[in-house]
Structures are given as C-alpha cells and as structure tokens.
Amino acid sequence: MSDFQYIALADKFELSINNGTYPVGAKLPSLRSIRQQFKISVGTILKAFTLLEDKGLVAGKERSGFVVLRTSVSSVNLPKQAENNTLAQKIAIGKVLQEVSFPDSENKSYVSFFNAVLHPDLLPFNALRRSLQQASRDLTGQHLQYEPAAGNSQLRTEIARRSFLWQGNLSADDVIVTNGALEAVSLCLRAVTKAGDTVLVQSPIYHGILQAIESLDLKVIEFSGCPLTGINIQELEEICSTQKISACLLLSNFNNPNGITLNNEEKSAIAAFAERMQVPVIEDDIYGDLHFQSQRPTTIKSYDEHGWVMLCSSFSKSAAPGYRIGWCAAGRFSEQVVKLKAVTNVATASIVQSSLLQLLKTGAYDRHLRKLRPELHRLMLLTIQTIEKYFPDDIRMSRPEGGLVVWIELPAHIDAFELQKKAIDQFVNFAPGPLFSNNGDYRNYIRISCNNVWNDKVENALKRLGDIIKNM
Structure with a gap:
C-alpha cells in the first residue's frame, strides 16, 4: 500500500x-x-x-x-486584468523598486508575506545534507573541477527524464544547467534579442524578469490575458503581426503573481503560433512541480515540435533556494545559449550539481514533493480562508491550483505602497502590485506569499493587515 x-x-x-x-x-x-x-x-x-x-x-x-465546515473553492471574485497597452516601452522597473519598503526583519514580531520562497522548515534538510555528503565523497574529485558549460551530464539526464511527467520528450543534450531560472531566462533572451528589440510579456509578471529585460536594454509590451482562462491567442497573434516582436515571455503554470495556469489547448496553440510566426517563446515554468492536483500540468514545451519554445525552470522554489540550480531546454537556440553561459560564468558550481543529482537519483526529491504539495495546498487554503475572514468583503482574489502566492485586488482607492508602509509599522510586509508591471498598473493590488509555517502569529499578522485595509 x-x-x-x-x-x-x-x-x-x-x-x-x-x-x-x-x-x-x-x-x-x-x-x-x-x-x-x-x-x-x-x-x-x-x-x-x-x-x-x-x-x-x-x-x-x-x-x-x-x-x-467549508469548501476549498473561494467564493470571492477573481481579480480584474489591466487593459493591454500595445505600445513598446523602455523598462523602468528600477524606479518602481525605489518605492518599495524593505524593513529590518530581525524583529521577532515581524511576519513577511513578501518573498515567494519556501520557509526553511519546508525544505528537505536531511535529504540535502545526505546528498551533499555523498557528493563530497567522490574520490575522483570531479566535484572540485569545472563542469561543462551545459552542466553535469548525469544531472542533465535526470532532468530530461523528468520531462516524461509533463508529457515532454527531452534528452540530456536538450538541457542546459544554469544558476537559477532567472539566469536561464536571461540567457534565452540574450540568445534571441539585441539591445533595442521588443519583447512581449505576460502581465502581471515577476519583477525579476522585468529587471532582467531592463538590464539587456530591451523594450517591452505587456499583454494581459483573461484572469480565469489565460491568454487570448488571437490577440497575441495580432500584436505579433503588427509589430516586430523578437520574443514572447510567458508563464504557463501558476503565474507569479496571479496564479493563472494555461489549459492544454492554449499551450498547444502557443507552440503552434511560435512555429507559424517563427517567434521564439521563452516559457518560465518555475512552479510546475508545486501543483495541488494529482497530475503535474503540461508545459508549452510539451507541444513544441520545431524547437521554437525555450523552456526555463528551477529547483529553487521546490527544493533548495540556496543551490541556485536552474535549467533550460532552448530548442533550436541551444548552441547560442551554451556559448553565452560559458562566457557569462563558465559553469554552475559542481558540488551543488552533484548534490542535486543524488537527490534526484535516490528518489528523495519526489518523496519530498509528495509531502510538500499537500502542505503547500493546506497553507494556501488557510491563507485564503483567513483573508476572506478578516479583509473587506469587496476584495477580489486569485484561485491558484499550485505555486506559492495569492493575488489580491483591493478597493480602488487603496494605494499598495501606502498600505505597505502602514503594514510595516504593524510588523507585516507583502509585495505591492505595481512591482509586477512596467506600466505602473495594479496600484491597488498586492501579492501574499503562502510560504510561512502556519501558527497564530501568521494568522494575527493577516488580521492586522485586514484591519489596516478596512481603516483605509
């Protein structure tokens, strides 16, 4: 049994x-x-x-x-999406970041819902310790040498084998190991764009990706989809038909911050669009392993037959943030990505690649995920239930089926940055909505991370935040 x-x-x-x-x-x-x-x-x-x-x-x-007692299906309406702005713009996320408050978190009363990263108590500490010990016992000393730019060949094989779970068909040669998913995304962007080019991105989008685009001197068009069904393929094609788009950057599963997951038909249609229009699609699937259903969702890459989809992922959100192990399957652009990886930082650290290899080979990673997923689902449900209890009745909230975050639309008059300052005075923090848009959209939105081990302190922090919002 x-x-x-x-x-x-x-x-x-x-x-x-x-x-x-x-x-x-x-x-x-x-x-x-x-x-x-x-x-x-x-x-x-x-x-x-x-x-x-x-x-x-x-x-x-x-x-x-x-x-x-209750259902796990929220009765709160879904957040609205911002309107599309189809004009290419230079990235200015640095100015938005200047408005964000980063308080001293050493105070024991402080509770943060800002970072979307696993609490240390949710990490497979003992399994990671054993895998590091095993990796360091390698008498050949391989873990002390440079790995190839594309990464440890055995680790790449293990990652490729896992593509079976999302109906993919990768080989070790398709996989490139990187320093986290953000480096994978950045390398893919560098492989298919040059300064001044325009990239179409899904909105809202993780602010780190906007920073990466800004650092490459690229322009951006933000494309908002339906809050329930995801991306409108026809609108996507219209934008790419009327403007010179060098790449599309999309999140297929549990988008950070609004939790949207594309259905299989949309994923298949996007892969077909990429081949038909010959526009590279960079797919970020960093939360794919953190699903709450019995089956892991597919990716856009699952339906890619001609190499136009560049899949990026990572083990940072699911196993070991500090390992900084990400990877990409860049399709027809793999050679360019490997060359860029080599001249960027030679290779990813050998010892952590060897340790992660042990975690995957022994089955420890999958055992960890089987315990982690129901716990994350529980934490998200408790967070949503507490928000419904203590926040105003007229909020709107996402219904993620995986991942670590909840996206909340507050009453229109609430300013997220002003709210953050008031919340920090009450030892609570969260991610303000404008962080996730270059257009300054989502001013009355916030992102709450469901990554804290649940206790009265966490519940009371959400209650204080709800009281502040009601008073505003």
Whole structure:
C-alpha cells in the first residue's frame, strides 16, 4: 500500500465537498463504511481526515464523525486584468523598486508575506545534507573541477527524464544547467534579442524578469490575458503581426503573481503560433512541480515540435533556494545559449550539481514533493480562508491550483505602497502590485506569499493587515 494513499483519499473527499456531494454541514461517511468500500486501513483513513482538518475543510465531532465546515473553492471574485497597452516601452522597473519598503526583519514580531520562497522548515534538510555528503565523497574529485558549460551530464539526464511527467520528450543534450531560472531566462533572451528589440510579456509578471529585460536594454509590451482562462491567442497573434516582436515571455503554470495556469489547448496553440510566426517563446515554468492536483500540468514545451519554445525552470522554489540550480531546454537556440553561459560564468558550481543529482537519483526529491504539495495546498487554503475572514468583503482574489502566492485586488482607492508602509509599522510586509508591471498598473493590488509555517502569529499578522485595509 502506498504511503501516500491517504492523500488520494483526501483529494477524493475534497472534490466531493467542492462539487456539493457533501455540502457544508453534511456528515462524511463513517470509518467503517470507507474501510469496506476502499479496502484500506483505518489509519490511512484517519490520516486523510486529518489532512482535510488541517486544510480547515472538516471537523471531527465526538460521536458524530467528521462534518464539512467549508469548501476549498473561494467564493470571492477573481481579480480584474489591466487593459493591454500595445505600445513598446523602455523598462523602468528600477524606479518602481525605489518605492518599495524593505524593513529590518530581525524583529521577532515581524511576519513577511513578501518573498515567494519556501520557509526553511519546508525544505528537505536531511535529504540535502545526505546528498551533499555523498557528493563530497567522490574520490575522483570531479566535484572540485569545472563542469561543462551545459552542466553535469548525469544531472542533465535526470532532468530530461523528468520531462516524461509533463508529457515532454527531452534528452540530456536538450538541457542546459544554469544558476537559477532567472539566469536561464536571461540567457534565452540574450540568445534571441539585441539591445533595442521588443519583447512581449505576460502581465502581471515577476519583477525579476522585468529587471532582467531592463538590464539587456530591451523594450517591452505587456499583454494581459483573461484572469480565469489565460491568454487570448488571437490577440497575441495580432500584436505579433503588427509589430516586430523578437520574443514572447510567458508563464504557463501558476503565474507569479496571479496564479493563472494555461489549459492544454492554449499551450498547444502557443507552440503552434511560435512555429507559424517563427517567434521564439521563452516559457518560465518555475512552479510546475508545486501543483495541488494529482497530475503535474503540461508545459508549452510539451507541444513544441520545431524547437521554437525555450523552456526555463528551477529547483529553487521546490527544493533548495540556496543551490541556485536552474535549467533550460532552448530548442533550436541551444548552441547560442551554451556559448553565452560559458562566457557569462563558465559553469554552475559542481558540488551543488552533484548534490542535486543524488537527490534526484535516490528518489528523495519526489518523496519530498509528495509531502510538500499537500502542505503547500493546506497553507494556501488557510491563507485564503483567513483573508476572506478578516479583509473587506469587496476584495477580489486569485484561485491558484499550485505555486506559492495569492493575488489580491483591493478597493480602488487603496494605494499598495501606502498600505505597505502602514503594514510595516504593524510588523507585516507583502509585495505591492505595481512591482509586477512596467506600466505602473495594479496600484491597488498586492501579492501574499503562502510560504510561512502556519501558527497564530501568521494568522494575527493577516488580521492586522485586514484591519489596516478596512481603516483605509
């Protein structure tokens, strides 16, 4: 019997709760009936119910079994998207960053929802320690030498094998190891653009990518999609038909910050568009492994038959932020990317590549993910439920099916930077919305990261933030 059978059972009941089979207030089936139906142990069933309790969906009552408290589907409306601005602009994100407050976080009362990175307690510490020890025992001394610019060949093989999970078909030769996903994105941009070129980006978009575009002296067009279904392919084609676009930069799964995931039809259509228009598509899939459903989502690269999609990803968000191990599969542009990697920093550190290789080969990474995903889902649900409880009723909020962040649209008169200053005075921080746009859009939006181990301190911080918003 699988150690994680309880997760599948919990997912089954969560789906039944969300679709109304077991409405709020209804009693779930007894342990005896579940055991007879599914032929599983009472211990497995109790672990499933405990997981549902941790998510705040059910409560155990003495002599009454387990009763449904709430669904995991938010009733809050989705945030609106900004209107498209199809004029190419120079990047000015540096000016926006000057408005952001970065307080001293050493105060023990301080709670930050700013950074989208795993709390140290959620990292596979022991597995990483063992993998580092194993890597350092290599008597050949390979871990002390330079790796090839494209990366450790065995690590590239392991990464390529994992493409099977998203219906991809990579080989080791397709994979280039980088210092994090941001370097992968930057190398891909450098391979297909030159100073003054225009890049089309999905909006809102992670501010680090905007900084990378700014550093390369590129212009940008921000393209907003539907808050629920993602990108309108027809509008994408119209922009690329009327303007000279050197590359499109899109996030296919759990976009940071608004959590949008493109469906398979959209991903396939974008891959076909890239080949038809011969426009490189740089795909950032950094959160793909952090899905809440039973199946990992596909990528745009899954449908790429002609090498026009340049997939970028990383293990920073899922395993070890400090390792700075990212990678890209750059398709027909691989040779250019490898050359740029070589002249940028020669290669990624050998010892951390060897350590990550051990983590993947031994199955420790997948065991870590199987535990991490339900915990992240629980943290996100608790965060959303607390926001619904303490924030004003007229907010709008995203419904991510993976990743680490929630995107919130506040009442129109709220200024995110002003709110941040007030929040920091109350020892709370978050990411203001304008960080995620070069146009200065999303002034009344904020991003909340769901990465803190849950406790009363975290809940009270969200309550204080909700009170500040209500007072504004």
